[in-house]
Amino acid sequence: MAIKKELLEILACPKCKGDVILNEKGDGLICNACRLVYEIRNDIPIMLIDEAKPLKD
Template sequence: MAVSQALLDILVCPKCKGELKITKKQDGLICNTCSLVYPIKDDIPVMLIDEAMTLDDYSRDQSKAN
């Protein structure tokens, strides 16, 4: 796993302070409340709202990759 469970347990969404879940491909952190996905680059979560993509855009990108 790119991001440790201990880190996941303390990270929250910077926008709403809600819970985050790791994506299936472990390339991002999902906030279901805000419908945002924060990318993980070089094993480091990028917790900037401006760097996040919408859950819809992330899903579209994933389906294009398959």
């Protein structure tokens, strides 16, 4: 089950409060401003700065 569009619209990066977008695989949320990826596990976005991974080019 993919993340719901309504949830995606209200989520923000916890670090900069900017917009996040769903990655191509659908398993992470990307903040382009911070260059971080927040993982989605069991359909739950893990919006913790300490658990975010750097965005790869």
